[in-house]
Amino acid sequence: MLFNSFDFAIFLPIVFIGYWFLFNKTLKIQNLFILVSSYFFYGCWDWRFLSLILFSTIVDYLIGIGLSRKENITKRKLLLWISILMNLGFLGFFKYYNFFLHNFITAFSFFGKEISANSLDIILPVGISFYTFQTLSYTIDVYKRKLEPIKDFIAFSAFVSFFPQLVAGPIERATNLLPQFQKNRIFKNDLAIDGVKQILWGLFKKVVIADNCAFFCNEIFNNSSSYNGSTLVLGAIFFSFQIYGDFSGYSDIAIGVAKLFGFKLMKNFLYPYFSRDIAEFWRRWHISLTTWFRDYLYIPLGGSRASKGVIVRNVLIVFLVSGFWHGANWTFLFWGGLNGLLFLPLIIQKKNRKYTNDISNSFYFLPSFKEFFSILSTFALVTLCWVFFRAESLTHAFQYLNGIFSDTLFEPPLITFKLGLLVLLIFYMITIEWFGRFSEHPLKNLVKNRNIMFKISFYSLILILTIWFSGKQQDFIYFQF
Known part of the structure; x- marks a missing residue:
């Protein structure tokens, strides 16, 4: 179900x-x-x-x-x-x-x-x-x-x-x-209302963002040899938002449903694509799994209180096991190992906890240029890693990346009306999450101090978009894991 x-x-x-x-x-x-x-x-x-x-x-x-x-x-x-x-x-x-x-x-x-x-x-x-x-x-x-x-x-x-x-x-x-x-x-009205809001936002990310990204992503990845480099970049970006909308959407729905029954589940995502380095990304992505591996694997192995050689070993073990947890394919192992290699310089230099504060806390409207560059570069690295996660095989992944970094990279991508509409919807989601990033989920307090008509219009638009795009039901990606 x-x-x-x-x-x-x-x-x-x-x-x-x-x-x-x-x-x-x-x-x-x-x-x-x-x-x-x-x-x-x-x-x-x-x-x-x-x-x-x-x-x-x-x-x-x-x-x-x-x-x-x-x-x-x-x-x-x-x-x-x-x-x-x-x-x-x-x-x-x-x-x-x-x-x-x-x-x-x-x-x-x-x-x-x-x-x-x-x-x-x-x-x-x-x-x-x-x-x-x-x-x-x-x-x-x-x-x-x-x-x-x-x-x-x-x-x-x-x-x-x-x-x-x-x-x-x-x-x-x-x-x-x-x-x-x-x-x-005991039934708590405020908790139940917050649960409904979180369910709505989770459904929006799944139905409107993830499922529409899946349409273009599947077409581009399944026929990657037929597209130029710029279109392949779009395919990788769409997968980044597909897996985020799909999995964080599921988590939001799960947490929201639990609230309806008086339960409080742990946060699983905390706006990971606003992260400023790989270490911060992994503190904000699939939190329940990363903290599980931290507490039950990384720390028992010795954690960070060891020699640099042992730390390197521990980090690589955790990321490789994490990759293998996702599926029985060499692509997942490679994806995990690649993230581990990106993580290593930060933990060796003890910079892995550089960003533990709220994301751009001093910039409510826009981040500083430095922070924006850090967010963008981190997203680019994460997106390149996702290519291995999405590809059917390592050969396919390297062929896909070779297609990106070819002389066709600067050719104009394949643009259609539906693709342009999807880009606008993604931008809409990013905007809501950016301004709502200080709460557990963006709908919790984003329009709390607005008048009733604004609130009705705000929630109605999200609901209408979710119903409008709710066509063919698609499985959640993480069901296969």
Whole structure:
């Protein structure tokens, strides 16, 4: 069930009414209703994989109980490793089995030895990369004694399968979300209204920006050899806004829907394309994943409190693993490694936290020339990296970049009315996000002090554009991860 589908438009009000008016007698009944609703939501995609979520839930629940009863460090480590191997084992099988098999066969063929092995027709369960990391955060935090293990199986199951963020995040920490299932929730009108605003903005970014960018991006990338360099640049830029509108749009909808039910999820995007260097970009992009790798991989490896050689190793490991997390393709590994190489000079020179303040805080209307140049150059580097993320193969990516940096780069790009309209819509989105960048999402406070007619006109335009462009439903990009 897609957030941008008619089915979800029916599902959400029904669950909302049931949650607040029919099944609100006790906390356990309310959590049970959320659990059943979440399983129905996921089952609409493929009910067979509900057993996978249930199995993962049961195992990590029991391991959490077991950790609370064990003081022996060896036995505690054993329980932790059972959870890690079980969760990553399922993830590895469904996501990477055929990748490793294919490369294993290719490696032996390179040395003149032929191996016969059949790949499996494996369906990748939607959201497995997300809920796997979410349950892992629980067992790791319980092991580290940062969190008391939960005894309420219904609450824990609802935490694992919470439908707003089940299939594409944010990847919630157990320390943040799980306690919210253990206390009574009261309907707050202000929180619900803010949730609706965030849902509207998320739908706008997905339906109006991402889906329209996808139309041109797919055409240009799939036929890249037929276009000149300037048109290929447009294709790369459109993909940058496609993946941003698609994924941050999903996150906004997920966070907004959670607010309707009295939950507060963590921020997943904080205007990343206004970043002034790569380090700032990665603090603002897919925050739930980058902080997960920071806390559960980078810091345990030694973090930045080590020799420069160890720091280089740690950074590259994290970025390579992050790239591989996105998919079983060498393009993702290369994309992750390339971002790591761009990040390294900043962390080695201890300039990776140069920009931790609000973006252009002293320039409400326009950034300074220096900041504008930094934002533009960072966006250009990120966009070039996205070419590897979007390309079908490394060969395709290098061919695409070769086409960009050819003598056709300064030829006029292919311009159509629809393309020009899309550029205007992107500029409209950038403008709203720039002036609303001081809030969690731009619609939160942007027109707070305006008169009622201005507010109605402002929200109506966004709603009309979203409805106008809501044609064919397109999957969210991160569903494949």
